[in-house]
């Protein structure tokens with residue numbers, strides 16, 4: 001009963017927000033949407049929002065699972081050792097591991113009601129394969145000081161494009177995901193406006209690569225990102241890309 005009343009209240013608030021759309025658009029700087037979605041620029045990256053009436057914790061897909069290869073584990077251990085640790089260890093460490101769930105809005109602070117409005121059945125497609133290791137296995141680390149992200153990506157057998165190699169669309173997906181994570185941290189709600197990709201050398205299926213994403217320029221709502229995909233030892237360049245992301249209002253997300 002109480003829960004239904006709270007949900008109804010959220011709907012009303014969201015509808016009011018929609019009615020204010022032009023106002024919100026003009027007067028809410030994008031960065032102010034960040035805390036709404038749980039992105040506190042000063043604290044550790046944390047997008048978990050527990051429903052106030054339950055202790056449910058979503059599964060974090062950025063943690064190791066048995067499908068991760070020794071190379072994936074080696075790189076994970078390396079970046080993890082550079083991160084802040086639970087309990088305050090390495091508190092000045094610039095890196096944080098970004099948790100990753102199978103739904104974006106539902107588990108973001110303030111996103112619960114929105115997730116019902118946008119599409120209750122919606123799921124993040126990179127995180128919804130039943131078989132571990134079959135498609136996208138990845139973990140993103142954020143360096144707040146350098147305004148960059150590094151992702152360790154293991155491409156599973158369902159991502160085949162040319163025989164034995166990763167599909168270009170899958171590569172675009174992981175680039176968009178990593179750049180999207182960085183721009184979300186920097187600008188709150190964002191959408192990809194433009195992605196320009198140069199495929200330099202094919203990525204063998206099953207291999208582990210690094211996806212680096214770096215802030216180039218931030219001008220009002222526009223965030224320009226440069227990306228590189230390299231072999232795990234950095235010796236081979238697989239892909240280069242630039243992405244333009246635009247901070248958007250809540251109204252843009254809900255109203256389309």
Ligand SMILES: CCCCCCCCCCCCCC(=O)SCCNC(=O)CCNC(=O)[C@H](O)C(C)(C)COP(=O)(O)OP(=O)(O)OC[C@H]1O[C@@H](n2cnc3c(N)ncnc32)[C@H](O)[C@@H]1OP(=O)(O)O
Pocket residue numbers: 037047104105107108176177178180181184190191192193194222244246247248252
């Ligand atoms: C919970 C969180 C978890 C964190 C993890 C996150 C992981 C995320 C993983 C998933 C990540 C997945 C992410 C995804 O996959 S997002 C999905 C793919 N993207 C889309 O579907 C976006 C579709 N497009 C739109 O919605 C709108 O067009 C947008 C929002 C982009 C702009 O429409 P809006 O009405 O807002 O803006 P405007 O038109 O007034 O333009 C404003 C300015 O921008 C300039 N401009 C616009 N477009 C382009 C362009 N193409 N090239 C160059 N410039 C462009 C324009 O000239 C103007 O410049 P100026 O005249 O002011 O100088």
